[in-house]
Each structure stands twice: as structure tokens, then as C-alpha cells.
Amino acid sequence: MDFTRRETLALGAGAVALTVLPFRVNAAAEDAIAAFTGGAAVADGGVNLTAPEIAENGNTVPISVSAEGATAIMLLAAGNPTPGVATYTFGELAGSAAASTRIRLAGTQDVVAVAKMADGSFAQARSTVKVTIGGCGG
Amino acid sequence: MISRRDFLQVSMAASAMLGASGFGNWSKLAAQQALTQDQLLEFDTFGNVSLIHVTDIHAQLKPIYFREPEVNIGVGENRGAVPHVTGADFRKLYGIADGSPSAYALSYNDFSALAQTYGRVGGLDRVATVVNAIRAARPDALLLDGGDTWHGSYTCYHSQGQDMVNTMQLLKPDAMTFHWEFTLGQERVRELVEQSPFAMLGQNIFNAEWDEPAEEFKPYEFFERGGAKIAVIGQAFPYMPIANPGWMFPDFSFGIRDQRMQEMVDEVRAAGADLVVVLSHNGFDVDKKMASRVSGIDVILSGHTHDALPEPVLVGETIIVASGSNGKFVSRIDLDVRDGRMMGFRHKLIPIFSDVITPDPEMAAAIEAERAPYKTAMEEVIGQTDSLLYRRGNFNGSWDDLICDALISERDADIAMSPGVRWGPSILPGQDITREDIWNATSMTYGKAYRTEMTGEFIHVIMEDVADNLFNPDPYYQQGGDMVRVGGMGYRIDVNKKQGERITNLTLLRTGEPIDPAKTYVVAGWASVNEGTEGPQIWDVVENHIRQQGTVKVAPNTSVEVVGA
Numbered sequence: 092m093d094f095t096r097r098e099t100l101a102l103g104a105g106a107v108a109l110t111v112l113p114f115r116v117n118a119a120a121e122d123a124i125a126a127f128t129g130g131a132a133v134a135d136g137g138v139n140l141t142a143p144e145i146a147e148n149g150n151t152v153p154i155s156v157s158a159e160g161a162t163a164i165m166l167l168a169a170g171n172p173t174p175g176v177a178t179y180t181f182g183e184l185a186g187s188a189a190a191s192t193r194i195r196l197a198g199t200q201d202v203v204a205v206a207k208m209a210d211g212s213f214a215q216a217r218s219t220v221k222v223t224i225g226g227c228g229g
Numbered sequence: 230m231i232s233r234r235d236f237l238q239v240s241m242a243a244s245a246m247l248g249a250s251g252f253g254n255w256s257k258l259a260a261q262q263a264l265t266q267d268q269l270l271e272f273d274t275f276g277n278v279s280l281i282h283v284t285d286i287h288a289q290l291k292p293i294y295f296r297e298p299e300v301n302i303g304v305g306e307n308r309g310a311v312p313h314v315t316g317a318d319f320r321k322l323y324g325i326a327d328g329s330p331s332a333y334a335l336s337y338n339d340f341s342a343l344a345q346t347y348g349r350v351g352g353l354d355r356v357a358t359v360v361n362a363i364r365a366a367r368p369d370a371l372l373l374d375g376g377d378t379w380h381g382s383y384t385c386y387h388s389q390g391q392d393m394v395n396t397m398q399l400l401k402p403d404a405m406t407f408h409w410e411f412t413l414g415q416e417r418v419r420e421l422v423e424q425s426p427f428a429m430l431g432q433n434i435f436n437a438e439w440d441e442p443a444e445e446f447k448p449y450e451f452f453e454r455g456g457a458k459i460a461v462i463g464q465a466f467p468y469m470p471i472a473n474p475g476w477m478f479p480d481f482s483f484g485i486r487d488q489r490m491q492e493m494v495d496e497v498r499a500a501g502a503d504l505v506v507v508l509s510h511n512g513f514d515v516d517k518k519m520a521s522r523v524s525g526i527d528v529i530l531s532g533h534t535h536d537a538l539p540e541p542v543l544v545g546e547t548i549i550v551a552s553g554s555n556g557k558f559v560s561r562i563d564l565d566v567r568d569g570r571m572m573g574f575r576h577k578l579i580p581i582f583s584d585v586i587t588p589d590p591e592m593a594a595a596i597e598a599e600r601a602p603y604k605t606a607m608e609e610v611i612g613q614t615d616s617l618l619y620r621r622g623n624f625n626g627s628w629d630d631l632i633c634d635a636l637i638s639e640r641d642a643d644i645a646m647s648p649g650v651r652w653g654p655s656i657l658p659g660q661d662i663t664r665e666d667i668w669n670a671t672s673m674t675y676g677k678a679y680r681t682e683m684t685g686e687f688i689h690v691i692m693e694d695v696a697d698n699l700f701n702p703d704p705y706y707q708q709g710g711d712m713v714r715v716g717g718m719g720y721r722i723d724v725n726k727k728q729g730e731r732i733t734n735l736t737l738l739r740t741g742e743p744i745d746p747a748k749t750y751v752v753a754g755w756a757s758v759n760e761g762t763e764g765p766q767i768w769d770v771v772e773n774h775i776r777q778q779g780t781v782k783v784a785p786n787t788s789v790e791v792v793g794a
Contacts (some may be wrong), residue, residue: 096434099641147484225758
């Protein structure tokens with residue numbers, strides 16, 4: 092196969108898409124947690140956060156969260172320009188305190204779930220979700 | 230009381246001894262004349278169950294040369310741990326004599342000279358002989374294929390994987406898992422899965438729309454062998470839609486999903502499994518981490534990162550077996566399964582020395598039948614090489630240096646990028662380069678060679694992104710490929726830094742000037758995961774370049790400075 096000069100010098104489309112923003116620490120996430128907890132201490136453990144380690148598509152990342160005995164769970168994407176994702180509240184008749192959703196992540200960042208327990212205490216779980224350009228897999 | 234872990238450690242010691250008598254200790258003089266098929270297959274059948282593991286064959290039906298990596302850096306907890314040990318350190322670790330057949334099979338030094346002595350490796354007809362011999366000793370041995378089988382050659386590309394499906398069916402595997410198979414496109418994968426009369430497994434293959442287990446793939450399969458109930462759980466490559474073009478298989482989602490792996494282990498144990506085997510395409514470091522987080526797995530048969538280890542690695546009470554790539558090795562693992570537990574094992578990594586092992590005639594005929602329609606085109610000689618052409622290694626290989634040279638000259642680019650894949654056999658100095666050889670190093674369903682403009686800043690972002698996929702200290706964030714190979718540009722990498730800080734001193738080699746973040750450069754590359762990529766196929770670009778050169782010569786690459794290894 093031979094390339095003409097025109098073909099050789101043509102600039103093709105679609106090589107690499109820059110959809111990845113570098114991670115930014117967002118003070119808004121810490122502010123949102125403080126507002127949710129009223130400044131109370133937040134323990135680690137007791138919250139189950141399921142997120143992919145590397146997002147297959149940063150525009151729609153499946154996230155599940157559960158915390159036994161929680162009355163509310165706040166979900167945050169700590170590195171998004173607007174970190175708030177959702178706050179789920181669970182009434183006394185709720186069978187379980189669990190929720191699933193899909194969220195958009197602007198880049199590699201921590202997803203944070205903070206649960207308010209029936210006794211008024213707070214617990215959290217964090218998971219880093221990497222958003223990458225991709226390619227080069229073995 | 231002696232614990233089960235103690236039992237396994239005793240097995241490990243016994244296995245190492247067997248390694249010394251059976252694998253590592255062929256004398257330096259034992260070239261073709263002395264080394265025999267019987268020696269390669271020598272194995273004192275043990276226990277009541279045998280597993281046979283092949284993985285990452287990459288459609289190499291015929292014997293090839295394959296040089297193991299010189300640079301294979303481990304980070305975090307895996308720094309200096311196998312498989313991140315190469316060359317003389319590797320030989321010392323396993324007691325392998327310099328210049329021995331094992332040194333040739335497992336390390337990189339003096340590769341071209343040792344290849345002259347010991348010859349080619351692999352060939353599915355030789356693999357068939359070894360599998361048949363193991364089955365003669367243990368008729369109900371399980372044969373498990375770790376995937377990357379339906380990708381990687383001229384015949385595989387043109388038959389869309391049919392050559393591999395047809396030949397593997399003669400081997401009669403019991404189960405298989407997946408990676409590059411999906412780059413055939415999801416409809417073709419469904420067709421070939423339908424044709425294959427054995428278990429097609431992946432507990433982490435999900436329906437992307439509903440985020441539930443995919444109907445086409447079972448998470449596990451039970452087998453009754455040697456009076457034991459064996460569960461084989463599949464684990465496909467977790468990062469397929471990220472490392473490969475997700476648009477080719479939009480219905481599927483993957484991920485590590487180790488919580489579900491634990492659920493599956495618990496489920497098969499509750500159903501009476503005496504032995505739990507995970508057939509994995511995670512990559513070695515990911516398998517080690519998974520073994521530390523998921524309890525109840527007896528054996529992980531590890532694929533993807535192409536490591537060949539003469540002994541299993543013990544993590545807790547799980548043994549991890551790594552069986553190399555390109556048809557170069559077959560692992561045999563004999564297990565003593567009693568009272569619902571694995572109480573001991575014996576293992577051998579069998580190197581497939583093509584000149585020593587007699588081809589199985591039935592398989593040899595099947596391979597020739599698959600090759601026949603393409604034989605003339607494949608065997609055309611395009612040029613010769615004065616240099617050893619190889620790919621494996623974290624940063625660069627001479628094959629990719631040649632491909633980058635081809636991209637720069639054929640596409641008139643400043644900088645070239647070649648993906649850090651781990652497949653692709655080696656070519657010895659003085660050998661002809663045939664069209665088949667070029668395809669062995671480039672064949673894929675998204676091989677178009679793009680030509681585009683990128684700013685210096687964007688080039689830096691790409692380099693950092695790929696480096697983090699290789700050197701993130703947490704294996705769960707690694708994708709298992711090597712570093713993107715670069716032509717026309719040099720750089721310095723500190724593997725221990727964080728993403729964004731690893732890559733410095735980007736230099737345009739043509740001028741010796743630093744890459745300017747604000748300036749635009751013309752970049753040519755191939756294997757973009759984006760839909761709609763335009764350009765000629767990479768194998769045509771490389772063929773044109775080699776044809777023009779006649780005899781290729783690749784100078785040693787000194788443009789990457791590695792720090793922190």
C-alpha cells in the first residue's frame with residue numbers, strides 16, 4: 092500500500108479525546124459535610140460504598156451506598172465543581188438504608204458517603220474513582 | 230496442630246525442589262541433543278486433581294521466539310517482588326544456571342545467542358502434545374484457558390477469531406475467560422461463544438445498561454474430578470472498556486468487583502465445592518491483591534500481564550500460578566484435595582521448546598488448514614533485520630522503536646506513540662521479516678494509524694495518565710499494560726511520584742529542545758480507543774517502512790531516563 096503526499100499529511104479525526112480534568116481539592120465538599128453533620132465528629136466504618144476503581148465512562152459512574160441503621164446518607168463527588176450528588180433519607184419503615192445511582196465525575200477524585208445514624212452519630216466511607224484517557228491495555 | 234498454610238508451605242518447598250530437578254537444573258550442555266520431551270514432561274503425578282493452564286496465547290499457532298522483559302518495575306508493596314524481578318536476579322532467585330534452557334526461556338540476557346542454541350518456543354501443536362501427555366497421566370485433568378486467545382495474528386484477524394476457535398476445540402478446554410476477544414466486537418464474541426462447547430466464564434462481566442450479571446457468561450462452573458467437586462470461577466480483564474475500545478462492546482461492563490467474587494466463592498462453597506479455582510485475566514499484582522481481600526480461593530490461574538513464574542506465589546492460603554504468554558508455556562498443577570480442602574500441591578511450568586517437543590499431528594494438520602488460505606500473503610518476505618526485534622519491557626522495545634520510526638517517516642510526524650501492549654513475538658538478528666511477523670506485532674481490530682496535532686501540555690497529560698495506569702501503587706488502579714512507547718521524544722520518569730509529577734524533561738529529539746506546553750506538535754500513533762479514528766492501517770505503515778529500508782537496524786533507545794526503580 093502506498094500513501095499519497097496528501098494522505099501522508101492529512102490530519103485525522105478521533106485520535107485522543109481530552110475529557111479528563113486534573114483533580115482539584117474542593118473545599119465545598121468539606122463545607123457540605125460540615126453542614127450535614129453540624130460539625131460533629133465523623134467515624135470511619137459502618138458505611139458500605141461500592142464504586143468502580145477506574146470508571147468505564149466518567150459521564151455515568153455507577154455508585155451504591157448502604158449503612159445499616161442510617162436515617163440519612165449524603166453522597167458527594169468531592170472533586171466535582173458542584174460536589175453535592177444526593178442526600179437519601181430513610182424513614183422508620185424503610186426495609187434497608189441503601190441506594191444506587193449513577194453520577195458524572197469531572198476527573199479522578201474521591202466519592203464520599205456520610206451516614207447519619209439513628210443515634211445521631213455520623214459515619215463515612217470514601218472511595219477513589221479514577222477517570223482516565225485509557226488505551227494501552229496489555 | 231499443623232495449619233493448612235503450613236501444608237501449603239511444605240508444598241511450596243517440595244515444588245521448589247521439583248523445580249530444581251525438573252525445571253531449573255538442565256545443564257548448560259543440555260542443548261537439543263540432551264534435552265528431551267520426557268525431561269520437559271517429567272512429573273510425579275500427585276494428589277487426586279490436575280489443572281492445566283494456558284493463557285495469553287495471542288493466536289500464536291506456530292512456534293515463535295519470545296524474549297522476556299529486561300525492565301519490569303514493581304511499585305508500592307510489589308517493589309522487588311515477583312514478577313518484578315528480571316535477568317540475573319530472576320535466575321538467582323530460582324537457582325537457574327546462566328545459559329541454561331531455563332535461562333533462555335525465563336530471562337532476557339544473551340537472548341539472540343541462546344535462541345540459536347535452543348530454538349523457537351510454542352506452537353499449538355506442541356502444546357497439544359503436552360496436554361495429551363498430561364491427560365495420559367491424569368485422564369480427567371481440567372484444561373483452563375485464561376483468555377487473549379482469539380487475538381494477535383494475520384489468520385486470527387482475517388478469520389475474526391475462527392482459526393483459534395477451531396484449533397482450541399481440538400484441545401478441548403473445560404473453561405475460558407476473556408480480554409482481547411471482545412475487540413472482535415460484541416456480536417462476533419456472542420457468535421464464537423455460541424460455537425464453543427465449554428464453559429465461558431466471567432463473574433465480572435455485566436450488562437452495562439442494567440448493571441447486572443451478563444446473561445451470555447456464567448460466573449462459575451462445577452466439575453467433578455478425582456472424587457472432588459471443583460468450582461472454576463471466571464474473572465475477565467476488569468478494564469476492557471478503558472484499555473480497549475468500549476464502543477466495540479457497548480452492552481458490557483466489567484470491573485474488578487471483588488465483593489461479588491467473595492459472594493461467588495461463598496456461593497460455591499455453600500453448594501459443596503471442595504476446591505475453588507479462579508481462572509483470571511486480572512494481571513498478577515491485581516490477583517495478589519484480590520487473593521488478600523477475598524477469602525476461600527485455593528488457586529488463582531493468573532493471566533494478562535504475561536508473567537512466567539517457575540513457582541506459584543502463596544498469598545494467605547491461596548496459590549497464584551502465572552503461565553506466560555504466546556504459547557510459550559503450559560502450567561501443570563497437581564492438587565491433593567481432601568475433606569473439602571486443598572491440602573497440598575505440586576506444580577511445574579513446562580516450557581514449550583518447539584524443537585524438543587513432537588508436534589501433535591492432528592493439531593498440526595488443523596493449523597495448516599487454517600493457514601492455507603492466507604499462506605502466500607503471510608509468508609511474503611518484506612525485509613530483513615540486523616537487530617533483535619522484541620517488545621516486552623516497561624518502557625521500550627526495539628519492535629516499537631521500529632514502529633515509531635515508521636510512523637514518523639511514513640506520516641511525517643514530530644512525535645510517534647505506540648501502545649504499551651505486551652504481546653508480539655521477537656525476531657532474531659539476520660532473520661527475514663515476513664508480513665506475518667509484522668502482523669504478529671501489530672494486528673488488531675482498531676489498528677488505524679492516526680496523525681493529529683497535540684499541544685505539549687496535552688502530550689504531558691497523556692504520558693502522566695498512562696504512567697499512572699502502570700505505576701499507581703495500588704494494583705487495583707493499574708491496567709496491566711506497559712508504558713506508551715514514544716518516538717521522536719525523550720523524557721525522564723520517576724516511577725515513585727504521584728500522577729502529574731512523574732514525567733519531566735520532555736524533549737523533542739530532532740531539535741534537542743524541551744517540549745513547549747503551549748506549542749503544537751504533529752503526533753502519529755495507532756490503537757486509539759476512540760471511535761472514528763482515521764488513517765491507514767498500522768501494518769501497512771510498518772510494511773512500507775521496512776520495504777524502503779530493506780534491512781532494518783534499530784539503535785539502542787537511550788531517550789527514556791528511569792528514576793526510582
